[in-house]
Amino acid sequence: MASVSPIRGTMIETSELRRTFKTRKAQIEAVAGVDLHVGTGEIFGFLGPNGAGKTTTLRMLATLITPTSGTATVAGVDLRRQPQLVRERIGYVPQGGSTDPAETGRGELVLQGRLYGMDAAAARARATQVLAALDLEPAADRPTATYSGGMRRRLDVGLGIVHRPQVLFLDEPTTGLDPQARARMWDEIRGLREQGTTVFLTTHYLEEADALADRLAIIDHGRIVAEGTADALKRQVAGDVITLGVDGDREAVLATVRDQAFVREASTEDELIRLYVDQGETAVPQILRILDGAGLAARTITLARPSLDDVFLRQTGRSLREEPAA
Amino acid sequence: MNATVLVPDTSPMLTRNPAMRLIRDTWLIFHRSLWLTIRQPVWIIFGMMLPLLYLFLFGPLLEGATQAAGTGTNAFNWFIPGLLIQIAIFGTAFGGFGLIAELRSGVIERMRVTPMSRSAMLLGRSLRDVVILMFQAMLLIVLAIPLGLDVDAAGVVVVLGMLALIGLVTAPLSYAAALILKSEDAFAPLVNSIAMPLLLLSGILLPMALAPDWLQFLSSLNPLTHTVDAARALFNGQWGDPEIAIGVGITTVLAVASVWLASRVFARANA
Numbered sequence: 001m002a003s004v005s006p007i008r009g010t011m012i013e014t015s016e017l018r019r020t021f022k023t024r025k026a027q028i029e030a031v032a033g034v035d036l037h038v039g040t041g042e043i044f045g046f047l048g049p050n051g052a053g054k055t056t057t058l059r060m061l062a063t064l065i066t067p068t069s070g071t072a073t074v075a076g077v078d079l080r081r082q083p084q085l086v087r088e089r090i091g092y093v094p095q096g097g098s099t100d101p102a103e104t105g106r107g108e109l110v111l112q113g114r115l116y117g118m119d120a121a122a123a124r125a126r127a128t129q130v131l132a133a134l135d136l137e138p139a140a141d142r143p144t145a146t147y148s149g150g151m152r153r154r155l156d157v158g159l160g161i162v163h164r165p166q167v168l169f170l171d172e173p174t175t176g177l178d179p180q181a182r183a184r185m186w187d188e189i190r191g192l193r194e195q196g197t198t199v200f201l202t203t204h205y206l207e208e209a210d211a212l213a214d215r216l217a218i219i220d221h222g223r224i225v226a227e228g229t230a231d232a233l234k235r236q237v238a239g240d241v242i243t244l245g246v247d248g249d250r251e252a253v254l255a256t257v258r259d260q261a262f263v264r265e266a267s268t269e270d271e272l273i274r275l276y277v278d279q280g281e282t283a284v285p286q287i288l289r290i291l292d293g294a295g296l297a298a299r300t301i302t303l304a305r306p307s308l309d310d311v312f313l314r315q316t317g318r319s320l321r322e323e324p325a326a
Numbered sequence: 327m328n329a330t331v332l333v334p335d336t337s338p339m340l341t342r343n344p345a346m347r348l349i350r351d352t353w354l355i356f357h358r359s360l361w362l363t364i365r366q367p368v369w370i371i372f373g374m375m376l377p378l379l380y381l382f383l384f385g386p387l388l389e390g391a392t393q394a395a396g397t398g399t400n401a402f403n404w405f406i407p408g409l410l411i412q413i414a415i416f417g418t419a420f421g422g423f424g425l426i427a428e429l430r431s432g433v434i435e436r437m438r439v440t441p442m443s444r445s446a447m448l449l450g451r452s453l454r455d456v457v458i459l460m461f462q463a464m465l466l467i468v469l470a471i472p473l474g475l476d477v478d479a480a481g482v483v484v485v486l487g488m489l490a491l492i493g494l495v496t497a498p499l500s501y502a503a504a505l506i507l508k509s510e511d512a513f514a515p516l517v518n519s520i521a522m523p524l525l526l527l528s529g530i531l532l533p534m535a536l537a538p539d540w541l542q543f544l545s546s547l548n549p550l551t552h553t554v555d556a557a558r559a560l561f562n563g564q565w566g567d568p569e570i571a572i573g574v575g576i577t578t579v580l581a582v583a584s585v586w587l588a589s590r591v592f593a594r595a596n597a
Contacts, residue, residue: 100433
């Protein structure tokens with residue numbers, strides 16, 4: 001057996017990863033030089049509008065298409081030199097399902113285990129384990145055609161983890177699921193991380209990247225436009241926004257707060273004063289104290305956080321929410 | 327989730343010998359696809375409809391034609407070999423339809439990410455088609471006996487082997503075409519436009535001896551003509567007929583070439 005020592009630290013590393021597609025008319029650069037770093041044991045979110053290059057990148061990392069150029073290491077293995085070894089170490093859940101409607105959930109899981117090299121008894125035992133873990137036991141011996149969308153998606157995830165991969169790739173894991181099934185799927189994905197599995201998921205849902213990903217990268221037109229934790233990315237935008245409603249001496253209030261060190265920028269319009277601060281949750285009590293000390297008062301105070309959409313907006317000049325549904 | 331279940335681990339023991347891997351994975355895919363087909367037998371039944379109609383509604387018409395062409399055998403001994411080869415071609419040439427459905431459901435993509443043998447994806451399905459073909463062929467032969475079919479038992483065994491080889495020519499090509507085209511709309515016309523001329527030019531429905539010279543010449547270029555002639559000789563126990571060696575030889579060469587070519591398509595990284 002080829003032996004590669006277990007990985008500490010880095011699960012996925014890419015450098016200048018590139019993929020071009022030739023059509024009759026033109027050459028399309030779907031992924032235009034992507035550098036990614038995914039740590040072991042984290043949930044990494046890959047966010048971007050449809051057609052941005054998310055799925056192409058994922059399919060390259062999962063050995064389904066070969067990169068045009070660039071390098072990548074997945075689970076300690078050189079992707080371009082030893083794709084077969086990469087396949088043994090990763091799990092992949094394609095967008096839009098992966099099961100035969102006539103086959104049972106158990107049948108699919110047993111076959112999948114066998115394809116990963118387990119003997120029949122081990123594959124059956126493992127299938128039973130996975131069915132239990134994903135709450136699919138009652139439906140285990142029914143054809144997957146009878147499953148609900150959420151159940152089928154959980155089975156897809158089960159097929160991806162049958163062989164206990166080091167990293168699981170999920171392509172749009174909750175697209176098309178109702179809110180309840182989506183929340184359920186989020187729990188399953190968090191559960192995987194708790195067990196130590198690295199999860200790499202693509203999504204075009206801002207809330208999903210925000211709620212689920214430890215770190216994320218935003219891709220647009222085949223390039224990474226931002227990478228980091230959701231909080232760090234949002235902080236880069238402009239900090240938080242505090243809005244004060246003032247009855248009396250607006251100018252006095254403005255003059256008092258604008259000179260504070262934590263206020264980056266202040267503006268006023270009508271009865272409102274808008275402050276851009278680095279950390280809203282600590283700035284709010286400070287502002288109240290300062291106004292109190294100066295004998296001034298605010299009638300209302302609101303704190304707003306920039307969203308990942310603000311991050312996307314700032315990096316690309318477009319809102320991700322304006323993307324038409326796929 | 328259950329704490330003991332999803333802990334990442336090194337992969338289970340894998341068969342790293344490529345030949346063992348190929349045999350093992352071929353068996354796994356064969357087993358799965360045959361089982362799924364048996365559970366939904368509508369396609370097998372549908373596939374048998376046309377040959378049975380030919381057997382009962384067309385076969386009896388042939389007595390005069392076979393005598394006029396001087397074939398020297400009874401109508402069913404002449405007709406059934408051609409009908410069997412028709413099943414072999416049409417029964418397996420549309421196998422690609424199933425693969426397109428599997429492409430659409432994501433099953434193929436899921437399997438391509440596993441370390442399984444790519445050739446096994448092709449061979450497992452092709453062997454399933456051959457097994458179903460064997461079942462259909464034997465059924466047809468048994469049903470034709472009361473109508474007057476009178477065959478050489480050893481000949482039948484060799485004919486079945488040759489039919490299996492024909493299946494191994496057509497099925498892999500069908501799967502390769504499906505993998506490339508990925509759409510039923512393109513796939514069905516392609517298969518029909520190849521299979522129909524081949525069948526008509528092979529002298530399956532009426533003796534080629536009745537045809538004008540140019541048509542007989544075209545027919546002699548068709549490899550199927552030789553397999554049909556070989557099957558007829560085998561059914562009649564005419565073991566000295568050189569067409570037997572020619573037909574079996576051509577079919578064997580084509581089967582090897584077809585499996586090789588289709589395996590290459592399946593192994594291609596981005597297919």
